[in-house]
Amino acid sequence: MDWTGIKGAVLKDVSMKRYTSMKVGGTVKYMVYPIDDEDLLGVVARLSENRIKYRFLGNGTNIIVSDSGLEEALIRVTRINILRHRDNGDTCTVTVSGGMSLKRFILDCARRGLSGLERLYWIPGTVGGGIKMNAGSFGSSISDCLEDVVVFHKDSGFMTVTKKDMSFGYRSSSISREDCVFIARFNLQKKDKKEILRDMYYVYSERKNRHPMEFPSSGSIFKSVEGEPAWRFIEKAGIKGMRVGGACVSEKHANFIINLGGATARDIKVLMDMIKKEVFERFGVVLEEEVELWGFDDRATEN
Numbered sequence: 001m002d003w004t005g006i007k008g009a010v011l012k013d014v015s016m017k018r019y020t021s022m023k024v025g026g027t028v029k030y031m032v033y034p035i036d037d038e039d040l041l042g043v044v045a046r047l048s049e050n051r052i053k054y055r056f057l058g059n060g061t062n063i064i065v066s067d068s069g070l071e072e073a074l075i076r077v078t079r080i081n082i083l084r085h086r087d088n089g090d091t092c093t094v095t096v097s098g099g100m101s102l103k104r105f106i107l108d109c110a111r112r113g114l115s116g117l118e119r120l121y122w123i124p125g126t127v128g129g130g131i132k133m134n135a136g137s138f139g140s141s142i143s144d145c146l147e148d149v150v151v152f153h154k155d156s157g158f159m160t161v162t163k164k165d166m167s168f169g170y171r172s173s174s175i176s177r178e179d180c181v182f183i184a185r186f187n188l189q190k191k192d193k194k195e196i197l198r199d200m201y202y203v204y205s206e207r208k209n210r211h212p213m214e215f216p217s218s219g220s221i222f223k224s225v226e227g228e229p230a231w232r233f234i235e236k237a238g239i240k241g242m243r244v245g246g247a248c249v250s251e252k253h254a255n256f257i258i259n260l261g262g263a264t265a266r267d268i269k270v271l272m273d274m275i276k277k278e279v280f281e282r283f284g285v286v287l288e289e290e291v292e293l294w295g296f297d298d299r300a301t302e303n
């Protein structure tokens with residue numbers, strides 16, 4: 001594959017252990033870091049010409065890649081840094097690149113006295129990954145104060161899509177697998193910085209108390225079921241602490257699978273299937289994955 005003309009970095013045969021918060025997974029063929037919009041267009045065109053499938057990767061905090069990896073390219077817009085502000089009086093319109101870390105962005109908003117996203121503090125993903133997943137916590141979702149996004153798609157190029165033309169649900173959005181959230185615009189309220197920081201500190205300490213932050217994980221593995229958190233079913237099923245290889249159902253938060261060290265993607269998947277089976281048999285409840293499983297159609301890792 002000839003990458004001549006692409007300005008950003010291209011890494012080959014990259015281990016996903018390094019690029020996912022669960023720290024498991026095989027290798028991907030290419031990992032590409034476009035440096036601007038033109039470069040992104042070039043990267044996607046080059047991959048399409050060569051019939052190489054691609055996906056967009058943020059911080060890898062909501063995905064589990066199979067041990068056999070992916071014969072695909074992952075495109076990361078995490079090296080493109082855009083942050084602009086437009087003062088509207090009581091509010092401010094903030095334009096931010098999709099690859100920016102959500103934590104960094106929220107901290108910057110707080111320092112400027114801009115409120116709206118602080119309850120999402122410490123979600124470890126990027127702005128783009130957050131929008132795709134409609135990330136949320138403590139009663140807020142990233143889509144609440146979103147105005148519009150600039151989405152890139154290979155067929156339509158860069159397009160501004162307003163929030164009313166998108167749909168957002170619980171941990172879901174209308175952003176498709178082939179869309180890249182390149183830029184997002186938020187409308188944030190001006191507020192006393194101290195109040196915002198107090199809220200963020202509350203969120204951080206609650207997370208620290210509830211989540212097993214000391215181990216690699218992908219956050220919540222399963223979605224809530226009709227408003228009932230998945231951890232309640234898992235806890236009631238008495239399977240906290242259940243282990244497969246290096247993967248374990250966290251004692252601290254039953255909806256977290258943690259990597260105790262040396263877990264494989266297969267360990268995680270087998271444990272997930274065991275949890276689903278147990279919860280279904282005990283309560284007739286079908287748990288649905290919140291994390292995305294990439295490359296698990298390969299039989300070697302499925303069983």
Ligand SMILES: Cc1cc2nc3c(=O)[nH]c(=O)nc-3n(C[C@H](O)[C@H](O)[C@H](O)COP(=O)(O)OP(=O)(O)OC[C@H]3O[C@@H](n4cnc5c(N)ncnc54)[C@H](O)[C@@H]3O)c2cc1C
Pocket residue numbers: 021055056057058059060061062063077098099123124125126127128129130131132133134135136137171175179180181182211213217218219220292
């Ligand atoms: C310790 C921990 C705590 C967590 N707590 C929460 C929580 O409280 N609430 C919550 O909602 N989630 C939580 N998560 C899950 C995760 O952080 C979020 O889903 C986050 O929004 C994923 O962002 P990411 O950049 O890591 O996306 P990735 O995991 O890299 O990707 C997730 C999806 O987004 C897509 N994507 C990524 N970037 C882009 C882009 N620029 N354009 C288009 N698509 C893109 C990917 O293709 C994939 O489909 C937690 C995870 C961990 C590890």
